[in-house]
Amino acid sequence: MNPFYFGRSQRPLFGIYHPPHARPVRKTGVVLCPPIGHEYARTHRVLRHLALSLADAGCHVMRFDWYGVGDSGGDGSDVDLPGWIADVGTAIEELKDTSGITRVSLVGVRLGAAIAMSAAAKRRDVENVVLWDPIVRGSTYLSDVIALNEQFLRNEYPPPRSRSENPERDGVLGQPLPATLRDQLAAFSLTSLTTCGARAVHVVASAPHSHFDELSAHLATLPVRSTCQVLGRGGDWDAVDRIVSALLPQQIQPMLQGMAELAMAEAE
Amino acid sequence: MSAPLKEKAMLFGRTRSLVGVLTEPARNAESRGKPGVILLNSGLLHRVGPSRMYVALARALAADGFPVLRFDFSGIGDSESRRDALSGDESTLEEARDAMDALTAARGVRRFILMGLCSGADNAFQIARADERVVGAAMIDGYAYRTIGFHWRYWSERLASGRRWKRLLQRVVRRASHAASGGSNPAEPMYVRAFPAKERVIADCRTMIARGVELCFLYSAGQYQYYNYRRQFDHAFRRLDYAGRVTVTYFPDANHTFTRRSHLEELVSAVRAWAPRTIEVSERPDAGVDPVVRPVAQKALADVPAS
Known part of the structure; x- marks a missing residue:
């Protein structure tokens, strides 16, 4: 395991490279794309487990x-979707440079899944894209997470001084949501993608x-093999009482195992 | 514009299995005379902290010239679990010392500030007591002891709150309904922190103050089960001579994890205002002069929440 910073000096990204621990070494590497905000913190340990x-x-x-x-550069006030989509490309190129592989699979979680899928649309080196509870419509995600933030803070102590929160000033569940990002999320839908460079989704x-x-219906219209399956218990994303509790690998073992198998499924 | 910073990932510890990030000013000269800062995990949350609290603290303090290491204890975040038989307390102390050694090797610093939220605060206190290289400890929602003033505010608010009565009623109905259906354990699991005896903490504070350690206690209103007014610390620790080395700040609007960005900024400001007190603390001539250092963030000076 090698933690390091990579990418442009104006946009440093924190990454951890896990070299293969078994032979034969697979020809396809895997890039994991985490969620943002509280979901990022909640899934950190399980994504490490998946990587291992x-x-x-x-x-x-x-x-x-x-x-x-997370540990990457920036304070969150200047983030946007196109930048994050570009981050996937930066991470893919870094893994290819580090390992010598030429193809990758992407595993994305929640908004990370949506970003991974968007990035894959523009590439020709992606084998599988595995989407764990992907955000399909940005507008729904936005309203859900803003509502969850208000519910969470209403349950917290001290009670809020005003009836509604101010996402512009205070972010949402610890994640800054600048106006640019909010507008981009409001207009985003995975069902609007017209291309997919991956072999399978x-x-x-x-x-x-x-x-x-x-x-699934939309993916069926694209020139890509796709599957959709329910793998059981996941993140309880809508549960307000889970917001600050880390997910543990043993809680979602079938999900992790299923995602690992799908990420490694190769044509070879 | 924020000061230029450098961030570097680190692997350290006896088996190089502890993962951390070192944040420091771009120009090394800015760190001269300043202790290294080490941020300790809060519960199971990895080194980024809740709402990215530790990243914000690290970058703000690094902008002020402090080299800052945030890292994961074994079994948390990216760090591997230990395979030896050390107890939790022993491994925590050993790994915090590994972090100090790593910061010494990387930046040459030999004096340290420990900092953390909740269990991170508890660990900061205990490690500061145990290791003489520590010259400052900032504890966010750390040890707290109830006073008469606490109980007065706690129960006054509860009895006056319609919301509380409604919740109590709902809980009673839920328990009754659960019991009627044959349920055996209607109570929801609740996380309860165990604090050491107050006398022990006072004795430890005295030891550290005598050593010249600067102690910074920061309490959010979210810690309402233990702490609910600004001067509670003064009242609970009445018999402790602060000797000018104790700073207490209360954030009457913030929840425990400082979820709102504006509250996080207040926390960061308070820590930034306190941290310079540790610079070359052993050489400072003012020990014992200032009887009580009052809260550093003016915004946090209000007493009981107005709501």
Whole structure:
């Protein structure tokens, strides 16, 4: 395991490279794309566990933090979707440079899944994209997370002084949401993608949801093989009492195992 | 414009399995005479901290010239679990010392400030007591002891709050309904922190103050089960001579994890205002002069929450 900073000096990204721990070494590496905000913190340990599992199965693996999130540079006030989509490309190139591989799979979680899918649309070196409970519509995510923030802070002590929170000034559940990002999220939908450069897209869901059905129907119109499956318990993303509790690998083992297998599925 | 900073990932510890990030000013000269700062995990949250609190603290303090290391204890975040038989307390102390050694090797600093939220605060206190290289400890929602003033405010507010009565009623109904359906454990699990005896903490504070350690206690209103007014610390520790080395700040609007950005900025400002007190603390001539250092953030001076 090698933690390091990479990318442009004006946009440093924190990453951890996990070299393969088994032979034969797989030809396809894996880049993990985390969620943002409180979901980033909640999933940190399970994504580490997933990375170790993939490395133990012979994969070169890269984890990284988005610009303005986690240990990466930026304070979150200047983040935007195009920048994050570009971060995926930077991470892919870094893994390719580090390991010598030429193809990658992407595993994305929540908004990280949406960003990974958007990045894959523009590339020709992506094998599988695995989407764990992806954000299909940015507008729904935005309203959900703002509502969750208000509910969380209402339950916290001290009670809020005003009836509604101010996401512009105070962010949402610890994540700054600058106006640019909010506007971009409001206009974003995975069902608007018209291309997909990946060989296969796999949606893995904690529970059935109409958004995943819409996404599956849309993927069927694109020239890409796609699957959608419910792999059982996931992150309880909407549960206000889970916001500050870290997910543990043993809580979601079937989900992690399923994602690892899908990420490693190769045509070879 | 913020000061230019450098950030570097580190692997350290006896088996190089502890993961940290060193944040420091771009120009080394700015660090001269300043202790290194080490941020200690809060619960199971990794070194970034809740709402990116530790990143904000690290970068603000580094901008002021302090080299800052935020890292994960073994089994937390990116650091591997230990395979030896050390107890939790022993490994915590050993790994904090590994972090100090790593910062000494990287930046040449030999004096340290420890800092953390909640369990990170508790560890900061205990490690500061145990290791003489520590010259400052900043504890966010750390040890707190109830006073008469605490109980007065706690119960006054509860009895006057319609919301509290409603919740109590809901809880009673829920328990009754659960019991009627044959449930065996209706109570929801609740995280309760165990603090050392107050006398022990006072004795430890005396030891550290005599050593010249600067102690900074920062309390959010979110710690309401333990701390609910600004002067509670003074009242609970009445028999402790601060000798000018104790700073207490209360944030009457902030929740425990400082979720709102404006509250996080207040916290960072308070820590930034306090940290320079540790610069070459052993050489300062003012020990014992200033009886009580009052809260540093003017905004945080209000007493009980007005709401």
